[in-house]
Each structure stands twice: as C-alpha cells, then as structure tokens.
Amino acid sequence: MNVEFINPFLSSLVNVLSTMANTTIVPGQPRIKKDEVARGDVSGLIGMVSPQTKGSFSITFEESLAVEIMFRMLGERPKGITADVTDMVGEITNMVTGGAKRILGEKGYDFTMATPVVVSGKNHTISHKSEGAKILMPFDSDFGKVHIEVSFDK
Template sequence: MKVEFINPFIASLKNVIGTMAQIDLVVQKPQKKGDELARGEVSGIIGMIGPQVKGSMAITFDKALATSIMKNMLGEVTNSIDDEVRDMVGEMTNMICGGAKSSLAEQNYDFELATPVIVSGTDHTIQHKVDGPKIILTFASPSGNAYLEICFDK
C-alpha cells in the first residue's frame, strides 16, 4: 500500500481526536493485519469507492479511550459502550475518513463514502469487503489506544 494513501488517514485521525477531544495520539509503526479480530471494543467501518480506488477504513477504540473522548467532547460521563458512544464513533469515523478524502482529492484520488457501520463488543470482527492488504496502525494515549485499519484494492 502506498504511503500517500496512509498518511492522510493518520493526519486526519490525529487532528480529529486532538481538536475534538483534546487527546494527543502517538502513532506506532504500521503493520500488516492478517485476521478480522478487532483490537478494541467499539469500531466504525466505512467503505470508499471511486474511479481509481476502492477501499475501506475502520477505526476501533479501547473502551477507556472511547469513554474519555465522549467525556471530553460532550461532557458526558459513561463507563460503557452505550448508544451515545456508538453514535460518537460513527461521527468520528465520518470526520476521519472525510478529512483523509479531502487530502487524497488534492492528489487526484476521488471517492465517495458509504454510511459508517458501528460494531461493538469484546472480540468483535471487522470485515473489509475489499481484496487487498490490510494495514493496522496503533495510536497510543494515556486514556487507551485507537486502532486504524486501512484496506485498498490491489
């Protein structure tokens, strides 16, 4: 996978979480992902399709990070992955992918976004409906981790 596809997602995720929730995320080295098991407790998955590219992105949050984001953004304290947290993850998924879409459009990669799907629970799975390598990046914070998965057609 080309680095020019990955960097806009990294920048957008750090920007959205930093701006909206005042949480600084430290990105770790990208890795190839060979399974479908989510690394956290709540995920937003979104498809992307256009003339030059077909792919999907998933953002998964540890429960502690998701609830910290909720508290920092909306002032709401929760200790569970409830409907409000799932809605927030859907909005974050849209904002992160939308930010990356804007950056990629500047490189002449245009695509449309599907509606995000939210999945939660321990040991849930993420299925990318794209035939290509899956890249996963861990974003660490004192509140917990976020995991960004990106998959594009070969």
C-alpha cells in the first residue's frame, strides 16, 4: 500500500474533530494491523475507488468519546450508542474521507467514495479484505480513544 495514503486521513480526522466538535486528539504511532479486533464500540466504514486503486477506510470510537463528541456537536448527551450516534459516526466517516479525498486529489489520486456503513457492538471485529497491508492509526483524547484503519490494493 502507498504510504502517501496515510497522512491525508490522519490530518483530515484531526481537522474534522477539532472544527466540528472542538475536540483535540493526539496521534500515536501508525502500525500494521495483524489481528481483527476493532479498537472500540462503534465503527464507520466506507469503500473508496479510484482509477489507480481501491480500498476501504474505517474509524472506530470508544463509546465514551463518541458520546462526548455527540454532546459537543449537538448539545445532547446520548445514553450509549443510539441511532443518533451511528448517524453522527456515518457523517464523520464522510467528512474524514472527504477531506482525505481533497488532499489525495492534489497528489493525482481521484477517489470516489461509496456511502458509509456504521457497525456497533462490544468486541466486534473488522477485517479489511483488500490486497494491501492494513494500516492502523491510534489517537488519544481526554475522553477516550479513536482509531482509523486504511487498506488499499496498491
């Protein structure tokens, strides 16, 4: 997988959570994901297609952080992973990939995104089935962790 693809998602997520939810997150060290366990309770997934490659992006929030972001964006504190929270995670998935798409477009990669799907459940697993490595990027915040995963065929 092209390592140029990693930073656009990282910087887009930092930017989206800062501007939309006034939430600061601190990136940890990206690494290759070898297992299938999702690092949290609710995940947004989206497929991405370009003439050069295709792949998938996912973002997984711990429940505590998802609830806090919901509170900061909408002023209401949901009781757990409600349908409103999965809607919000779907929107964040769209915004992060939209930001990454703009940056990747400047590098000559013209991606089209499918629509997001949001998955939740304690101890759910996620396996990206593209041909490339699965890159896992951890982020920490005062309210819990968020992880993103990207995997592309080339």
